[in-house]
Amino acid sequence: MNYKLLMAAILLPAVLAGCETLGSQDGSEVVVEERGTQVDGAQDAGGDGSGATATGAQAGTTFSGHPLDNPQNILSSRVIYFEFDSAVIRNQDRATIQAHAEYLGKNGGAAVVLEGHTDERGSREYNIALGERRAKAVRQLLLFQGAVASQLQTVSYGEESPAALGHDEDAWQQNRRVEITYKTR
Amino acid sequence: MMQARNTKIFTLFYLMLVSLLITATPVNAALTIQITTGVDGAQPIAVVPFSTDQVKTALPYDLVSIIKNDLARSGRFAPMPEKDLIARPHDGGTVRFGDWRLVNMDYLLVGRVRQLGDVNYEVQFQLFDVFKGEQVTGISYPFVAGDTRRMAHRISDIVYEKLTGQRGAFNTRIAYVTALTTAATGKRQYHLNIADSDGFNEQTILDSSKPLMSPSWSPDGQQLAYVSFEAKRPQIFVQQVFSGQRQRVTDFKGLNSAPVWSPDGKSLAMTLSKSGNPELYLFELATRKLTQLTKHPAIDTEPTWSPDGSKLVFTSDRGGKPQLYIMNLSRNKPASRPRRLTFEGDYNARGVFSPDGKHIAMVHGNRGRFQIAVLDIINNTLQVLTDSHLDESPSFAPNGSMIIYATSRNDRGVLAAVSIDGSVHQRLEVQQGDVREPAWSPLTNAQ
Numbered sequence: 307m308n309y310k311l312l313m314a315a316i317l318l319p320a321v322l323a324g325c326e327t328l329g330s331q332d333g334s335e336v337v338v339e340e341r342g343t344q345v346d347g348a349q350d351a352g353g354d355g356s357g358a359t360a361t362g363a364q365a366g367t368t369f370s371g372h373p374l375d376n377p378q379n380i381l382s383s384r385v386i387y388f389e390f391d392s393a394v395i396r397n398q399d400r401a402t403i404q405a406h407a408e409y410l411g412k413n414g415g416a417a418v419v420l421e422g423h424t425d426e427r428g429s430r431e432y433n434i435a436l437g438e439r440r441a442k443a444v445r446q447l448l449l450f451q452g453a454v455a456s457q458l459q460t461v462s463y464g465e466e467s468p469a470a471l472g473h474d475e476d477a478w479q480q481n482r483r484v485e486i487t488y489k490t491r
Numbered sequence: 492m493m494q495a496r497n498t499k500i501f502t503l504f505y506l507m508l509v510s511l512l513i514t515a516t517p518v519n520a521a522l523t524i525q526i527t528t529g530v531d532g533a534q535p536i537a538v539v540p541f542s543t544d545q546v547k548t549a550l551p552y553d554l555v556s557i558i559k560n561d562l563a564r565s566g567r568f569a570p571m572p573e574k575d576l577i578a579r580p581h582d583g584g585t586v587r588f589g590d591w592r593l594v595n596m597d598y599l600l601v602g603r604v605r606q607l608g609d610v611n612y613e614v615q616f617q618l619f620d621v622f623k624g625e626q627v628t629g630i631s632y633p634f635v636a637g638d639t640r641r642m643a644h645r646i647s648d649i650v651y652e653k654l655t656g657q658r659g660a661f662n663t664r665i666a667y668v669t670a671l672t673t674a675a676t677g678k679r680q681y682h683l684n685i686a687d688s689d690g691f692n693e694q695t696i697l698d699s700s701k702p703l704m705s706p707s708w709s710p711d712g713q714q715l716a717y718v719s720f721e722a723k724r725p726q727i728f729v730q731q732v733f734s735g736q737r738q739r740v741t742d743f744k745g746l747n748s749a750p751v752w753s754p755d756g757k758s759l760a761m762t763l764s765k766s767g768n769p770e771l772y773l774f775e776l777a778t779r780k781l782t783q784l785t786k787h788p789a790i791d792t793e794p795t796w797s798p799d800g801s802k803l804v805f806t807s808d809r810g811g812k813p814q815l816y817i818m819n820l821s822r823n824k825p826a827s828r829p830r831r832l833t834f835e836g837d838y839n840a841r842g843v844f845s846p847d848g849k850h851i852a853m854v855h856g857n858r859g860r861f862q863i864a865v866l867d868i869i870n871n872t873l874q875v876l877t878d879s880h881l882d883e884s885p886s887f888a889p890n891g892s893m894i895i896y897a898t899s900r901n902d903r904g905v906l907a908a909v910s911i912d913g914s915v916h917q918r919l920e921v922q923q924g925d926v927r928e929p930a931w932s933p934l935t936n937a938q
Contacts, residue, residue: 391812427881428856430928431704432813434792435762435790435792439790463702463720464704
């Protein structure tokens, strides 16, 4: 357990960095090979697709930017991790969720997407459902602690969008996660 | 049982090292297929190059090479290498059975191709049982140059059916998803591809920067249902395979996943979580009528139809862990109460019925290993067929002879196939990236 905590602490920055890449990866261009017929509906981009534009970290000890950009603030933790085939929120993640719930409670205009993910083991469709269950578990706790439903959107990617590409427990524990992504702050 | 199976595979593995490594590496193949373990008793067959004396314009592919690859790939036949052929007859009149008996051939296939017009040809072939000294079958077909590969697969189908009693499945396709990370940008690109069952003619029918999942063939082999995340959420689409025309079928709040075509082609079973929880639904394509089939706070997903359309098997963790459940469907009546079907192992998911309805293949998890297993529904016995540990997405060949599935090898997603008795193993690889979620097309009568 301690080992896992330690690993999480070590891996967190890396995961967050991965998160930024994910957020800026935009534009859902889909090309259907045309054989004779025009394809419709492919341009349905959905979502606002704005993605967060994170600016570089600022120098100095006192942080003057937005609290969500402050690496010292617990709000900079935006990934919640899970055990295999579980959607139970672990005690060490409760403070993080509470901080986001309070922030959302105080900032009615802020809204997040909760992206549920799983590791690669087992079957893909079951994992999509498991990812949704994880996202909903985080949603439930955020609601309980002060966020309102209109601020929270959930989506599951199952095992389709791993944060780490390896095939061992190291990678798997980074992939069993819910990412909290701010659409508006 | 596990022990016995391992020993057998081990023995066969050595056999393979010594002599049985048969590679089918056709030119331009995007998917290469290797037999990694063959059957001990593969039947020796001599396939003599067909006469082309009456051909002016050579065919784009060699019929006999394709037929030999098909037969070898099935694991049931061991075609004689061309250099070892002791004679090259083109019809029954010149066959000397005694000579072929001396080199231990069980069967002999001979034939000739004639050119009838610019692109029109005719093939005439005869299959012989060497020991009986009798013709098994003799047929001639007209075809056009563009259909050379299909013609060859059709001949393979006939040979296979005549000699095994089971329909051949060489004239079929495989749909699969590939994911490729571009080194420069680090971005992942997803393709939904189809290829012939021998890996040829790979075509991309959908290209997306967001994940694609769960391709499922319509019973007529003309359409694919799948899940696309192109709108940053899962939606179900149906696409005409050959025209590329497609339509979005569902866009409900939450999950839209696991679409599978009903055997009559009129409906899709699917998983939706619009009620707040993943449940199974029936979606009638013509009327867009939706019928909820399950109602349980657990995860219910991955429906698969029995071939007669009377039952659905699905994955549910209502018992605490994912296991397979079965329920009866009947018109105008609510679905029956689901009954648990799997009890061995701590994880059984993604069930799929065999074409004869007697078996269900699944992802079987036991102590952290995920393998392909097959449940005999009648005797209620479970057999683990694979020896790897990250297997998923089993799909039956439409004649029930093989199960294709996704697995991992050297850190890459690859496809593999195993015969339903676990004796023949094949590996299918793409040149780059990961390949996953294979779906074997149905048999179609169209040639």
